[in-house]
Amino acid sequence: MRRVPTPRSVCRAAMILAAIAIAAGPPAAAQEPVQIPQQPEPRVRGNAALGRAIVVEQACGVCHEIPGIAGADGIVGPPLRRFALRPLIAGKIPNTPDMLIAWLDDPPALDPETAMPDVGLDRTTARDVAAFLATLR
Amino acid sequence: MPVSVRLLVPLALAPLVAGCVEVQSMFSPAGPHAEQVAYLGWLMIIGGFAIFALVLILAALAIVLPARSRRWMGGRGFIVSLGVVFPVVVLAALLVWGLGMVRALDTGESPALRVEVVGVQWWWEVRYLGPDGDVRLTTANEIVVPTGRTVEYVLRTEDVIHSFWVPVLAGKLDMIPGRINTIRFAANRPGVYRGQCAEYCGGQHALMALDVVALEAADFEAWWRLNAGPALPPRTPQQIAGAEVFRQWGCGGCHAVRGTEANGEIGPDLTHVGSRLRIAAGTFPNTIGTLAGWVASAQHLKPGNGMPSFDRMTGPELRAVAAYLEGLK
Numbered sequence: 001m002r003r004v005p006t007p008r009s010v011c012r013a014a015m016i017l018a019a020i021a022i023a024a025g026p027p028a029a030a031q032e033p034v035q036i037p038q039q040p041e042p043r044v045r046g047n048a049a050l051g052r053a054i055v056v057e058q059a060c061g062v063c064h065e066i067p068g069i070a071g072a073d074g075i076v077g078p079p080l081r082r083f084a085l086r087p088l089i090a091g092k093i094p095n096t097p098d099m100l101i102a103w104l105d106d107p108p109a110l111d112p113e114t115a116m117p118d119v120g121l122d123r124t125t126a127r128d129v130a131a132f133l134a135t136l137r
Numbered sequence: 138m139p140v141s142v143r144l145l146v147p148l149a150l151a152p153l154v155a156g157c158v159e160v161q162s163m164f165s166p167a168g169p170h171a172e173q174v175a176y177l178g179w180l181m182i183i184g185g186f187a188i189f190a191l192v193l194i195l196a197a198l199a200i201v202l203p204a205r206s207r208r209w210m211g212g213r214g215f216i217v218s219l220g221v222v223f224p225v226v227v228l229a230a231l232l233v234w235g236l237g238m239v240r241a242l243d244t245g246e247s248p249a250l251r252v253e254v255v256g257v258q259w260w261w262e263v264r265y266l267g268p269d270g271d272v273r274l275t276t277a278n279e280i281v282v283p284t285g286r287t288v289e290y291v292l293r294t295e296d297v298i299h300s301f302w303v304p305v306l307a308g309k310l311d312m313i314p315g316r317i318n319t320i321r322f323a324a325n326r327p328g329v330y331r332g333q334c335a336e337y338c339g340g341q342h343a344l345m346a347l348d349v350v351a352l353e354a355a356d357f358e359a360w361w362r363l364n365a366g367p368a369l370p371p372r373t374p375q376q377i378a379g380a381e382v383f384r385q386w387g388c389g390g391c392h393a394v395r396g397t398e399a400n401g402e403i404g405p406d407l408t409h410v411g412s413r414l415r416i417a418a419g420t421f422p423n424t425i426g427t428l429a430g431w432v433a434s435a436q437h438l439k440p441g442n443g444m445p446s447f448d449r450m451t452g453p454e455l456r457a458v459a460a461y462l463e464g465l466k
């Protein structure tokens with residue numbers, strides 16, 4: 001049967017809509033997500049293997065449960081599983097390398113209510129222990 | 138006083154690298170008693186292997202030799218000589234030698250020092266005796282002795298059978314309720330020698346260790362002068378606070394601290410606990426941290442032992458009492 005010709009106004013509207021669609025580009029869902037720059041991971045400069053040896057020798061496991069150290073299943077302090085991922089030390093202090101070293105050096109100075117004594121680690125040893133704790137992910 | 142742990146770690150690790158050889162192995166004798174035991178032990182091991190090899194060779198010959206060549210193995214003479222006479226002679230000789238050795242070790246020169254060791258579930262009470270048998274010094278879990286002098290250990294217990302064994306210095310001897318056993322041995326050179334309870338005595342038998350510390354004569358005299366005396370008074374504010382915590386929580390009901398009102402006799406004497414190498418009968422190194430952990434969770438660390446967990450103290454109280462104990466040098 002005879003095709004009714006498309007009215008000229010409809011053709012023009014369709015071409016305009018197509019032009020807009022082409023100019024706008026593909027739908028938003030197919031676009032690349034916006035990249036938000038991440039904060040760089042702070043690094044602890046210390047010897048993690050030596051830190052682990054110190055943790056074993058000082059028997060930190062008497063109070064703390066520490067993954068990967070046999071017999072370290074203490075219940076007096078918090079477990080140290082995934083310690084490197086936690087935002088806070090002792091629930092109060094930001095878990096940054098500098099604060100962690102300061103904590104290991106003298107816990108009561110940072111939190112007078114803590115039960116963790118100053119066990120006599122010097123700064124170098126505390127840095128090595130902090131490097132080991134940074135591996136607990 | 139801060140300790141540079143970094144320097145101590147290689148020293149602490151060295152014995153681990155060397156294996157159990159230096160600290161607690163009967164194959165590293167450090168005294169005449171242990172040397173004899175090791176000698177007899179090696180003799181029996183090597184001799185046993187030699188006899189085993191001989192038996193295997195004879196068995197192999199019995200299998201592969203043609204019937205004519207192995208007839209000599211079937212006769213009565215062969216069986217009687219190798220199967221009866223040889224074992225009887227060898228074993229009798231070993232028996233006589235072994236008994237003679239044990240007897241010789243427990244007689245001879247009179248001891249320079251007598252120490253009474255009482256096995257308790259699951260720690261060791263140590264009392265140094267004077268010539269009349271009076272108690273001159275009481276301590277626990279660590280026996281300090283002079284080198285080169287024979288020490289007589291009077292072994293007793295009042296609960297179950299334990300066994301006193303310091304492998305590097307001597308063989309084992311049981312502690313039996315109702316009986317007194319004595320053993321004498323000396324240490325040739327200064328050092329720390331680990332011992333264990335060697336007779337199953339209940340749930341925490343595995344955590345019942347001790348240290349024998351041998352010192353040169355002058356060092357031993359110095360140790361004696363310090364340890365025979367009363368406890369050092371608390372010096373720092375934290376130690377003073379800790380002494381008060383110790384008093385308030387009734388620790389003196391079980392533990393003695395000479396020079397204070399604490400005079401309990403149920404648990405180890407704590408007069409000079411700060412100077413000992415390990416705590417909880419050789420279970421943990423002795424630091425302010427492990428002392429705090431032990432006080433707060435003794436039942437978790439050594440379930441069933443005689444000390445309850447003091448798990449209601451505040452953080453500062455726990456640190457204070459640990460500092461006080463650490464200061465009892």
